[in-house]
Amino acid sequence: MTITQLKYVLAVAEYKNFTTASEHCFVTQPTLSMQIQKLEDELDTKIFNRNKKPIQLTEIGSKIVEQAKIIVDESNRINDIVEQQKGFIGGDFKLGIIPTVMPTLLPLFLKTFIKKYPKVNLKIEELTTEECIKKLTDGHIDVAIAATPLENDLIKERVLYYEPFVGFVPKEHRLFENKSLNIDDLNIDDILLLEDGHCFKESVINLCRTFGRTNQHFQLHSGSFDTLIKLSKEGLGMTLLPYLQTLDLNDKDRIYLRQFKEPVPAREVSILYHKSQLKIHLIETLKNTIDGIVRGIIAFNDVKIISPILQKKGA
Structure with missing residues (x-):
């Protein structure tokens, strides 16, 4: 029995196809x-049932x-x-x-990281939270950055920062004249949301469900914050943005920003x-x-963490 043979078994078990497994x-x-x-032959047992399409593990094969x-x-x-002992x-x-973190966080640290650690071959993928968890569990990625808590016993979470929510309120909106926002001012019926699959959307829903008003009749879902901002400026509703997303807004658009009163609703962003x-170092x-970069940008302390896990009504 060899480690290589075991790796081949794991590949076939994952892809359920010998040809695909061999390619990987x-x-x-x-x-x-x-x-x-x-x-x-060595174990005198069948690990795979080759007569099934796709290939399936036998009962003992699953244990193997x-x-x-x-x-x-x-x-x-x-x-x-x-490698750790050698300091390599x-x-x-x-x-x-995740998509709602990558555009704002990656430009902040990527250049510094690759310059400081030139021997690291960093491979980056934009993934949903569910994809991150699956790929971490399957061993296809080493680490992820996503909104937490996720309540997954297999995944360790270490907080990077707390990112406040900021309101983007157009002139036609009922809250435009407010200098700041209260959580209970929110009504999800006039908030533009990201489309399904974005954890920031679930956080906004949880925020409104817990503190504001909602009857679940959403007007519009979009795939990017830039689109939400443009639609909001057209008078189709307000939206909520993560704090880092607001830093690149021009002066004309910044007049629509409204901070929340403390404790500020925020999302917890963690490394997973x-x-x-294995690669803890x-x-x-x-x-x-x-940490060294974000601490100088986000200095909010009195925040209330809004979970990205979609909660049942009344929970």
């Missing part, structure tokens, strides 16, 4: 199939896969231990960031990684880099 393992399909067959994950992780940990900061490092993650360098 960068070997030929016959090579991968032969090695898995050797392992099955669970153990294989542990063995492969632990073998990788040896390399991680050696480099290698592949896969990062997922699987509880068995790389995660620490990423977190420290972001």
Whole structure:
């Protein structure tokens, strides 16, 4: 039995296809199939039911896969231990960031990070929160940045910053003359929202459901904050923006911004990684880099965290 054979088994278990698995393992399909067959012969058992389409694990195969994950992780940990001991900061490092954080946070730290750690091959993907969790669990990314708390026992969360909500209120809106906003002024019927799949939308819904008024009749959902801002200026409703999103607004648009009275509703943005993650030294360098930059930009202390987890009405 070899680590390579176990990696091939894990690939087939994930992709449920020998050809696809071999492509992801960068070997030929016959090579991968032969090695898995050797392992099955050695164990005198069938790991996969090849008669099913797509390929399925046998009952004992499922147990073998669970153990294989542990063995492969632990073998990788040896390399991680050696690299940490040597003080080496480099290698592949896969990062997922949710869409409502990436455009504002990434430009703040990326140049600094790659300049300070040139040996790190940073691979960045824009992913939804659900995709981040799945890819962290499957081992396809090393770390993610998303709104929290997520209440997932497999994922560790370490807070990076608390980002306040800011109102963007057009002149035609009933709240435009208000110098600041109260949470209970909000009515979700006249708030423009991001489309489904964005956790910031769920946070806004939770904010209105808990403190304001809502009957769940949404006028319009859009895919970007820039679109929401443009539609709001056309008089189609107000919207809520994360604080970092407001920093790049021009002077003409800043007249529509309204801060909330304390405690300010805010989202918690954290760095996420699987509880068995190996590349802790790389995660620490990423977190420290972001901490050093964001602390000078966001200095809000009295905030009320609004969860991105969609709550049931009345909960």
